[in-house]
Amino acid sequence: MDLKLLNAAPTDAERAAVDALLGPPGGNGHGPPAGRDQLLPALHAVNDRVGWISTGALNHICERLAIPPADAYGVASFYALFALGPRPPRVVHVCDDLACKAGGSAQVCAALEASLGAAGKDHDGVMWLRSPCLGVCERAPAALAFQAGDPARAQLVAPATSESTVDLAGTGPVDGDREPPVRDSVPQAGDPQLRLLRRIGVVDPESLDDYRAHGGYEALRRALDIGAAEVIRQLTEARLTGRGGAAFPTGRKWEATAGQPSRPHYLVCNADESEPGTFKDRVVMEGDPFAVIEAMTIAGFATGCARGYLYIRGEYPRATRRLRNAIAQARERGLLGRGILGRDGFDFDIELRRGAGAYICGEETAIFNSIEGYRGEPRSKPPFPVERGLFGKPTVVNNVETLINVPLILTGGGAEYARTGTEQSTGTRLFCLSGSVRRPGVYEVAFGTTLRELLELAGGVRDGRRLRAVLLGGAAGGFVGPDRLDLPLSLEAVREAGTTLGSGVVLVFDDTADLPALLLRIAAFFRDESCGQCVPCRVGTVRQEEALQRLARGRGDGADDLALLREVGQVMRDSSICGLGQTAWNAVESAVEQLGAFAAGGSHE
Structure with a gap:
């Protein structure tokens, strides 16, 4: 490629950071180009070393990867954690x-x-x-x-x-890990009824031996014994659904990927949980990282993937350290790499990729673009990932919570797993309780547990205040009022109630909450996080925030602004490319229609 590079040179520190990642350049100063998929790691390398990415550093990265500077700039400027101008260390x-x-x-x-x-x-x-x-x-x-x-x-x-x-x-x-023990984030820690969280606070998250002493890697051995097709059959019998919000049947997704003739297949673990109010995957990765690695290895075996990518959000330093340690130990002990557990032909390895502050990269196709070295913008579907995903090949994408259910299903059996929960929502679910509750943290309860029972488990509303509202599912979810506390937390019940469980957020607000201010924060979040690729979302999120600003300040005609909100919200829902725009109106709609926000159309300052 005949690159037109920028007229700037990297500093010694910037050059060293890139070359440490990509290897020393060849005799011509840059050597054969590495793959474009190394762009995000290279940007991280410079930003980590220097604190920002200069024109000279970008120039050197473009030389090493054979990428036009405009492309590299477009990617670097996409992420909030990167700086393209001088910034202190x-x-x-x-x-x-x-x-x-x-x-x-x-x-x-x-x-x-x-x-x-x-x-x-x-x-x-x-x-x-x-x-x-x-x-x-x-x-x-x-x-x-x-x-x-x-x-x-x-x-x-x-x-x-x-x-x-x-x-x-x-x-x-x-200096790194000075945080409280992960166990403190699991108020139920030590409860013998726990399944997904049973090892947190019990097992040393940095010891593979301790993990194996508590049942680790029994499920992988079971998977190798019964074969890939039977693993998928067990998942199908368990009726496991995705825990990221869409609730797609996991067995069907794995079967579709495994059956694709095109090779290679890829696995992506979506650990980029950036939904406001969500932290369950972080707690699992910090407290039980080997479970994530084992589950990914089983998924790779069942779906015919030789390589997996674990895409973790850049704001999770402790989880990143522990996962890197878990991957290294598993690889050293023959549990990743070639011939896993001595089985010829079973080769699987995991590469950890850090995000850099872009909520949209939690969308499954945006992750593909981010890993491949492009802007993290969602792709139109079809084709679906199981047909053409990462690098244009069949790809299975699951989040952390979905994956850690897999070892449980294999060791206990799919039919046994399905006995917990409800007919359409089997197993247990992790919920992230925060806000005005006495004992915030990650809770594990069976599907079908009511919202009231979950709040009581967390000690109820703190400081003796009255409950004002609960935000279910995060910014992309919906508000429910105190009259909905007997709502069963199952996929079918919340769907019938017109709301969602989403990513498991249960954010509690007492009677001191300023509801208009909360809605403005949600609207600002979606405005900032829209990738701008499609007009309905790019323009709609701005118009939504503007209308809410006028309503909150008592300016303009309240009835007209409420009508505008409904119209803009419906357009975003119907015509946005991805779930960000399609759900940007959800929480606002629920607050307006169910909680009576701005009912009088007057000032709420």
Whole structure:
């Protein structure tokens, strides 16, 4: 390719960061190009080492990967965690999303502003920024610091106080794993009835031997004994559905992928949970990482995949460290790589890929583009991933919670698994409780448990307040009022009720909640996270936020703005390319129609 490169040279540190990833260049200065799929890791390498990506660094990456600079710039500018202009080596992100707002993030931001100055500015080698959800809602409010260098470091503080965050933004250490034990995020820890969460707080998440001592890799051995077709049959008999929101039958997805004649097949574990209020997959990856690796290995065996990609959001430093350790140990002990467990012909390996702050990359086809080195924009369907997915080949995509059900099904049997839950919703489900509850955290209950029972398990509304509303399913979900507490949490029941379980979010608001302010935050989230590819979402999310602003401030005609909201919402739902635009109106609609938000059309300041 005849590249027209930019007139800029990388610094020694930038060149070293890229070459450490891609290997030393050849005699001509850049050598044979690596695959374009190394673009996102290369951008991470520079951003981690220096703190931002200069024109010279981008130029060197383009040389090494044979990518036009315009393409590389388009990808680098797509992700919120990358900076394309000078930025200090330490950056502190303070979450001001729904759960953290309720937890006091405004006070944390005010303290940083008073101590350092305005957000987004270089204050003697440190910058602080307001951030969307960091996925630590059970310990809200949260702050996350990145310190560039060799090696780069990251530190999460939650719950964050004004004092601890100011210290983090100053001379405080950014030294990695100083977080509370994962067990603290599972209030049911130690309960013998737990299935998916049974090892968290019991097993050392950094020890493969400890994992195996507690039943680890029995399911993989079982899978090899019964064969790929029987594994899929067991999943089908269990009636396992996806836990990411769409609830597609997992057995059918695996069978469709396995039956595709085109080779190779790929597996993608979607660990990019960025839905505000969602943190269950993070807790599993931090507390039971080997279970994720074993489940992916079983999926690879059953669907004929020789390679899997674990795509994890960039704001999960502890989960990333533990998964890397789990992959390395599994590979060292013959549980990943060639001839797994001594079986000739069974070759499977996993590559971990970090996202970089783009909610849209949680959409299954946007993940493909991100891994391949393109902007993380969703693709039109059909073709579906099982036919043509990652690198144009048949691909199976599952999230973390879906996958960790698989070993349970294989060791206990599909029929036994299906006895828990309801007829259409089998097994247990992980729910992320946060907000105004006494004991926030990840809870595991059988499908069909009522919302009231789940809230009682979490101790009910804290501080003796009255319940105002519950947001089910996250920003893409819907609000329900106190009159819906006896709603069974099953796929069929919530569908009939006109709402969704989504990614398992149960965000509780008491009677002090400012509902219009919550809706404005949700609208701003979708406006910011829209990839802009399609007009209904790109324009609709802006128009939605504008109408909500007028309603909240009592400006204009309330009836006209409510009518506009409904019209814009319906257009986004009917004609957006992907689920972001299709669901951007959901929470607002439920608040307007079910909770009477803006009913009077007047001021709500």
